[in-house]
Structures are given as C-alpha cells and as structure tokens.
Amino acid sequence: MSSDPYGARLETAIAAARRGADELIQRRTSHTVSEKAPKDLVTDADLASQQAIRQTLTEAFPGDAFVGEENGENDPPESVRRGDADAPPCWIVDPLDGTVNYVHGLPGYAVSIGLFAEGQLQLGVILDPGSGELFTARRGQGAHLNGQSIKTSDCGELSEALLVCSFATRVAKDSQEVKSFVNMLGRCRAIRRLGSCALNLCYVAAGRLDGYWASCVKSWDAAAGLIIAEEAGADVTRIDGTELSVWDPQFNVAAGAGLRQQMSDVLVAED
Structure with missing residues (x-):
C-alpha cells in the first residue's frame, strides 16, 4: 500500500458521487416510487445511483468492501466492524439521502460516500445535486466545500x-x-x-x-x-x-x- 492510500480513493469517491448524482438528476421528474416499509420510500433513482457508485468504486478498488443502503448490502464484514488490522477498506454509501425530499420535489437531498479503514472513518464525500455543493474531508486534512476550507460556527451557548x-x-x-x-x-x-x-x-x-x-x-x-x-x-x-x-x-x-x-x-x- 502506498504512503497515501486515501488520496486516490478520495478522487474516485468524488467521481462516483458525480455519477450517482447524474442518475438522480436524470430521473428527477420520471422516477418510480415504492415502500420498503410503511413511510420508508425507495425509488428507481436510489437503485440506479447506488449501482453507478458501486461500479465506479469497485472497478477502481476491487479489494475494498462495500456497504450501501439498497440491494441488501447493509452489513459490513465482521473484520471491518471490529477494525481488524487486516480488514479491507470499506465504502459506506447512501446513494440518495433525503429520498422523501427528492420524491416531493424539495431541495435537500444528497449522495453520500464515506470510507472506513484502519478502524476509523478516513474520508467523506457528500454531493448535493441541486445546488452543486460538494463537501469533502480526509482525516487530518480538514473539511472543504467546493475546494474551500470550512469550519464550524463559534456558537457556545x-x-x-x-x-x-x-x-x-x-x-x-x-x-x-x-x-x-x-x-x-x-x-x-x-x-x-x-x-x-x-x-x-x-x-x-x-x-x-x-x-x-x-x-x-x-x-x-x-x-x-x-x-x-x-x-x-x-x-x-x-x-x-x-x-x-x-x-x-x-x-x-x-x-x-x-x-x-x-x-x-x-x-x-x-x-
């Protein structure tokens, strides 16, 4: 493994998020909706987005594990959950976070891709297809919005x-x-x-x-x-x-x- 194993993964995750977002945008006004459980919605857009994201990530890093909300891919390998030294890096993906907003034509939905490795989260990518805002972070390197550094408020009360x-x-x-x-x-x-x-x-x-x-x-x-x-x-x-x-x-x-x-x-x- 290279001295910087997560730089390429961050770039790949950004590309995967954009592919997932493209699937959501294409189906924005023509998706089909069903219920996984009462009030728990899923659309064909969720499924298409996850397929595109998974393909991008696993083609680039075929040895990595994958956890996604859809298609029954909800459980990480036990070695990943325990944080074992030999556990593979694991992608944690929500292809459409905010499905109810999406279905009702409201803003406020996103593609979300995290990477868990070496017993902790290593990077995150969240893309809002409606606004184009891309939030990213790598452990120890700060958080960014469209490439610009961001930080929390100073509210203490x-x-x-x-x-x-x-x-x-x-x-x-x-x-x-x-x-x-x-x-x-x-x-x-x-x-x-x-x-x-x-x-x-x-x-x-x-x-x-x-x-x-x-x-x-x-x-x-x-x-x-x-x-x-x-x-x-x-x-x-x-x-x-x-x-x-x-x-x-x-x-x-x-x-x-x-x-x-x-x-x-x-x-x-x-x-």
Whole structure:
C-alpha cells in the first residue's frame, strides 16, 4: 500500500458521487416510487445511483468492501466492524439521502460516500445535486466545500444555537425522540428538521447550523457527514457524550465541546 492510500480513493469517491448524482438528476421528474416499509420510500433513482457508485468504486478498488443502503448490502464484514488490522477498506454509501425530499420535489437531498479503514472513518464525500455543493474531508486534512476550507460556527451557548434533528420514519408521539425534541425546543434558539442526515452534518461543518442530534439513522446516512463535521472542528459523540461508533450512529454533533455538552445534558435528562 502506498504512503497515501486515501488520496486516490478520495478522487474516485468524488467521481462516483458525480455519477450517482447524474442518475438522480436524470430521473428527477420520471422516477418510480415504492415502500420498503410503511413511510420508508425507495425509488428507481436510489437503485440506479447506488449501482453507478458501486461500479465506479469497485472497478477502481476491487479489494475494498462495500456497504450501501439498497440491494441488501447493509452489513459490513465482521473484520471491518471490529477494525481488524487486516480488514479491507470499506465504502459506506447512501446513494440518495433525503429520498422523501427528492420524491416531493424539495431541495435537500444528497449522495453520500464515506470510507472506513484502519478502524476509523478516513474520508467523506457528500454531493448535493441541486445546488452543486460538494463537501469533502480526509482525516487530518480538514473539511472543504467546493475546494474551500470550512469550519464550524463559534456558537457556545445553547440558548443561541440553531439546531437540527432527525426522527425515525414511524416516530410515535410518546417516543423519547419527541420528548427530546420538546425539551430541546425550550432551551435553544430554534430547531429545524430538514430531511437529510448527510446535509445536516455538512451544514454543521460549514457553520450554517450549530448542532445536530439523531438516534434513528444508519451508518450509510451518517458516515461521510460525521468525518466532514469532525474535520471542520465539530465535537462528535454519542448522544450521552460517550465515544461514537459509525456502526451505531446515535450521535450528538455540535460546533464545540461546550455546546455539545449542553445538548447532551438536555437529551439525557429524565423527564
């Protein structure tokens, strides 16, 4: 392996994201929609995007593992999950994050590609086909938007923070997710629910949002965005403040450690 095994992978991931985005754009007004489960939508665009992304990545790096939201490719090899020294690099892909927005003709959907290797996330690429915004990051090299360095906001007080959250597809009115939302609503400046985990994390990275929590997303929703946010300076933990695993991404992400702790205090508080 070369001394820089991830530079070529980053460029390939960008190319793969553009191929996936092209599939989404081509089907923007002519896609077919079905339900994987009640309220959990999938389109032929999701499937075509993942096929294009997978082909690009695996042709360039045939020894790498692949995890994608569609086509039953949801589980990483156990060696990857454990972070074994001999585990292959593993791509973690959401070919269309924000499917409901896409189906309804709303902005706020993206292609998301992360790479997990050597026991941690190594790079992330998120492309918003509607705006053309390309967010990228490599471990130890910062985060970028269309090639320009980005960083989180300097917000340190929960009362001044603009936050975003995600709910489960079939959230119940008496669920902890709803209780946490109501508790947080009374403590922060405002809360948004935008519909794309990947873009939410990018917006925290770019300083547009100050914090984001989610207990209902999957590794493919979050992987690329988590490293982009971390490389932009965000404090990234589990909701309770403990160490986060990308394979169980119940996370709390904020512009800094102080704000993240204030969010955690609210999220884990007893009613």
